[in-house]
Amino acid sequence: MKPDLSVEICGLKLKNPVMPSSGSFGLPGYEEYMDLNGLGALVVKSITLNPRLGNPPPRIAETTAGMLNAVGIQNPGVKWFIENDLPLLKRFTPPLIVSIAGTTVEEFAQATELLEKEEGIAAYEINVSCPNIEAGGRAFGMSAAATQAVVAAVRKRTRRPIFTKLTPNVTDIVEIAQAAVEAGSDGLTLINTLLGMAIDVKLRRPVLANVLGGLSGPAIKPVALRCVYQVAQAVKVPIIGTGGISSATDVLEFLLAGASAVQVGTANIVDPYAMLKIIADLEKYLAENNVASVREYIGALKTH
Amino acid sequence: MNVSHILTVTKNEDQGAGYFHLVARAPELASAARPGQFIHVLCAPGVDPFLRRPFSFYRLRPEAGEVEIYYQVVGKGTHLLSQIQPGTKLDALGPLGQGFPLDPKAQRILILGRGIGTAPLIALAEAARAQGTGVSAILSARNPDAIIGDRLLASWGVEVTTVTDESGTSDPAQVEPLLAAALDKPGTAQAFVCGSRRLARLLRRLAAARGIPAFGSLEERMGCGLGGCLVCACRVRTPEGETYKRVCNDGPVFPLEEVVLG
C-alpha cells in the first residue's frame, strides 16, 4: 500500500509535509523547471509594504556545510506582488503561504490589509527577523513584546491562519514562541537563519558587503531541531520545522521533534530538485518501513 | 525544462598559466545551450565545497554531443575540479542565464576579453563565424601565456590583437586607440566584453560614442543560479531609478549602458 504523506496544519491540507522556505526558491519562476504541484505548499519570498532594494553584493558566503546570506529582503513591494506574482501563483494547487516582513508594526498591518483583499492566499507567515526601526534596528523577533505587537497587528486584520516565523538569535526561544501564540498566532515556523559572519584573511575584510549575514544549511540543523523540540514541549500550536533539511530522514527528525510539516531552504539553492527528491524518498522510506502515514512521526520522539 | 544534467568528463587538461580545459559529454545540454550561458557545477560530491560554481561555455559542439569550459584554478572548487579524471560524472545545472544577443544580420562584431574572461567570447566568436559574421578580437592578460583562445581564433581567420601587462600595452589608455580602430572597422554592429570592469567602462564609452550596442558578461557570487535566491545582485539603471538585477537569470550578459560598473 502507498504510504499516506498528507498532513493538515491549521486547516491547510498538504498532500505532503514538504514546502520551500521563504526566499530560497523562486516563486514564481521555478514552474519553468519543474511541476510545483508536487509540493506540500508554496511559500513566497518575504514581501514588505514598500519595495526594498536589498543589500549591495557580495550577498553570499560559503561556509562549512552551509552558507551565509545578506540579501536584505529585496522585494518589489506588496502592490507589485499582488499585481504581478499572485495571479501566477494562484494557478497552482498547493496552498499558498505569503510571507510578510516589515520594519515597523504599521508596515506589517498595512501589508496585511492589502493582501486581505486578494483571493488565493491560504495563510500568512510573519517574518519577525527583520530589523525593527522603531527599536534601533533590533529584530522584532528578538523581543517578546515586539513579536507580540506585530502578531497582534496582523491578527486584528485577518482570519486567515498566521504562522509566526521565529529567529533563533534569542536567549529563550520558548518565551518568544509563547508571546506569538498569546497574540493569536495559529502556528509557528522555526527557525530563521542564525546571525553570523565570514572574513577574507587575504583582504582582511568581511566577505559580505553587509558584514553580517544569516547562516543556513546542514550546519544549523542541530540548532533548528533543538528549537523545534523545546517549543513543541511548551506550546500546543502546530509547528513548521526548518533549518538544514536536505533528506527524507531529516524531515522525519523534525516531525519526531514535534513539527507537523517542514520547509526546505538552502538545499534548494544547491539543488532546485531537492524537495521533489526528498518527497519521493520519504514515500520510499515509509513504504520500506511499513509505516502507513507520515503523521505517525509527528511528536513521536521517545525520550526515555 | 529539466535543467539538471549528469555530464561525463572526456578531457580535463592543464593548459598552463593556471588554466584548465574541460570537455564533457552532455548531448542535451550541448543542443540547448547558447554562447554566453553557463553551467552551475558541483565540483565534488558531498557538502565540501557546499555551493555550486558557475562556468560559461567556452565551446558548444552539439554535433559531437559535447560542451567545453575553460577555467582558472583560483580556490577550493576549481582546484577540486582540476583533479577530475576523464570518465568522471559531473552534476551540473544548465544551460542557465541569458546568452549574448548576437544579431543574426551583423556584418562584424568586436570581442574584448581579459584573462579567463575571454572564455565565453570564444563560444560567441564561433557562433558568429557560423552565421557568416566577421569577428575582430582584442585580448588582454597579465602575460602572453595567460591569453586564451588566440590560436583558435586565428585558425578561424579572426584578426587578433593581444595586449599584456608584461609588455606594458594593456592599460586602458593604450587599449583605447586599438579599440577605437576596431570599432571603426566597417560593418561593426555589436561589441562584447568580459573579464575586466575597466575595459567594460572603456568599451561602454567608445561604443556609445559610435552608437554601437555593447554588452558585457558579468560575474557575481552565486547561490542557486536559477533566479530564486537573489544573492547574485548586479546594480543597474532603469527609467525608475537604480535597482538590482540577478546576474544568474537576468544576465550574466547585460547591455553595458544599463549596468553600474563600480
Ligand SMILES: Cc1cc2nc3c(=O)[nH]c(=O)nc-3n(C[C@H](O)[C@H](O)[C@H](O)COP(=O)(O)OP(=O)(O)OC[C@H]3O[C@@H](n4cnc5c(N)ncnc54)[C@H](O)[C@@H]3O)c2cc1C
Ligand atoms: C556567469 C559566470 C561565468 C563564469 N565563467 C567562468 C569561466 O568560464 N571560467 C572560469 O575560470 N571562471 C568563470 N567564472 C568564475 C568562477 O565561477 C569562479 O572562479 C569560481 O566560482 C571560483 O571557485 P573556487 O572555489 O575555486 O574559488 P573560491 O574563491 O574558493 O570560492 C569561494 C566562493 O566564491 C565564489 N567565487 C569566487 N570567485 C568568483 C567569481 N569570479 N565569480 C563568481 N563567484 C566567485 C565561488 O563560487 C564560491 O562560492 C564565472 C563566474 C560567473 C558568475
Ligand SMILES: Cc1cc2nc3c(=O)[nH]c(=O)nc-3n(C[C@H](O)[C@H](O)[C@H](O)COP(=O)(O)O)c2cc1C
Ligand atoms: C538566500 C536566502 C534568502 C532568505 N530569505 C528569507 C526571507 O525572505 N524571509 C524569511 O523568512 N526567511 C528567509 N530565509 C531563511 C530561510 O527561509 C530559512 O528559514 C533558513 O535559511 C533556514 O533553513 P535552511 O537551512 O533550510 O535554509 C532566507 C534564506 C536564504 C538562504
Ligand code: FES
Ligand atoms: S544565484 Fe540565486 S538568484 Fe542568482
